[in-house]
Amino acid sequence: MSSEAVKLCKSRALRSEWYVVADAADVADVPVTVKVLGVSFVLWRDLEGKLIAVFDRCPHRHAPLSGGVVRDGCLVCPYHFWKFDAEGTCVNVPSLGAGARLPASTSLAVMQVRELYGLVWLCPGVPTGEPPRIVEDDDASFRRINAGKEVWKVAATRMIDNFCDVAHFPFVHAGTIGDGVDPVVAPFNVVQLDAEFVGYEYTVDVLDEAGETIRQRMSTGFHLPFTIRSNTHYESGSREGDDRVLLLCATPIDEANSLFTFVVWRNHDHDVPAEDLLAFDRAIGAEDKLMLEQIEGGLPLDNSATVSVRSDRLSVEWRRRLAGLLDADRVRDT
Numbered sequence: 001m002s003s004e005a006v007k008l009c010k011s012r013a014l015r016s017e018w019y020v021v022a023d024a025a026d027v028a029d030v031p032v033t034v035k036v037l038g039v040s041f042v043l044w045r046d047l048e049g050k051l052i053a054v055f056d057r058c059p060h061r062h063a064p065l066s067g068g069v070v071r072d073g074c075l076v077c078p079y080h081f082w083k084f085d086a087e088g089t090c091v092n093v094p095s096l097g098a099g100a101r102l103p104a105s106t107s108l109a110v111m112q113v114r115e116l117y118g119l120v121w122l123c124p125g126v127p128t129g130e131p132p133r134i135v136e137d138d139d140a141s142f143r144r145i146n147a148g149k150e151v152w153k154v155a156a157t158r159m160i161d162n163f164c165d166v167a168h169f170p171f172v173h174a175g176t177i178g179d180g181v182d183p184v185v186a187p188f189n190v191v192q193l194d195a196e197f198v199g200y201e202y203t204v205d206v207l208d209e210a211g212e213t214i215r216q217r218m219s220t221g222f223h224l225p226f227t228i229r230s231n232t233h234y235e236s237g238s239r240e241g242d243d244r245v246l247l248l249c250a251t252p253i254d255e256a257n258s259l260f261t262f263v264v265w266r267n268h269d270h271d272v273p274a275e276d277l278l279a280f281d282r283a284i285g286a287e288d289k290l291m292l293e294q295i296e297g298g299l300p301l302d303n304s305a306t307v308s309v310r311s312d313r314l315s316v317e318w319r320r321r322l323a324g325l326l327d328a329d330r331v332r333d334t
C-alpha cells in the first residue's frame, strides 16, 4: 500500500457504505443538494413525505436538478422543466407535449437512503449493509439530541483518527475535557464491543460538583468507514445509572472537506434545554476542528507511513480495517 493518503473519492468500496448527508428535518419540498465522495446528489420528498435521492444532474443536458423546484411531489429540472417522480421516472418533457411516450433513458437512478436518528443517510452506490444501529434510539427512557452539521476543511480520515484518540485531550482540550487530565494513557486492548462497533472499554473516576467521586465506565469504538460511538455509564455517585451515548459521524464531501455531525442520547437531564447540553460538546468539537484544519492532506492508511505509539492502538486498528475494506478496490483492479 502507498504511503500516500488513499484517494477516497476513487474508491468503489467506499461507495457501498452509508454516509450522513443532511438532517432529516432539513429536507422537505425544496430540493437539497449534498455531496459525498466528490459526487453531488439532490434530495427531496414526495407528497407522502418519502425521501428521494438522485444524482444532481439532469440526464438531458446535465443541469443541476437542485436548482429546480418540487411540484406535486416531483422534481422539476430548472433548464427544460423535465419532471421526475419519486421513482426517478421522467413523467413530463414539455417540449414533447403532454402524453408523449418517454424512453427509459430519460429517467434517473434513485439512490438508497435511510432516515435514522434524525439524519439522512445516503449510500452513493449499492449498499453492502446498513448504517450502524444505536439500540438506545428505540429505548423510550433515552432522549435524542441532534447537533446539526458543520463542514470541516479536513479529510474524513483525519477526523476519525482524531475521534479514536484520547492522548490529545490534555493539550487540544485543555479548555474543556482535558483540564487536569493525566497525559499518560493506560494500556488498552481493542475488542469487538458488539455486533456493530470495534473499540475498547475503560474506567474513569471524576469528581462531581459536591466533590464526590463518580466512576464512569466508558467505551469508544468505530464502525467502518467513518463513524465513532462513545458510551458513558455512570456506575457510582450522584449520577449512578445515568447513560450517555455519543455518535460522531464524518462524511467525506471530497478528499479535503468533510461533513461533521454528532448525536447524543441521554437517559437523564430530560428537562435541560438541548442547546445547553450540546454547548460543551460543541466546544470540544471546535477545539478538534481548529487543530485538524491545520493538517494538510488525508491520513495514509499504511500504518508504517506515520509513527504510532501505544495510545494510538484504536486508530491503528481502524486504519488496518479501513485499508482491508479498500483492498476490495485493488482486488477488482487486478
Ligand SMILES: [Fe+2]
Binding pocket: 162, 168, 169, 172, 173, 284, 288
Ligand atoms: Fe479531540
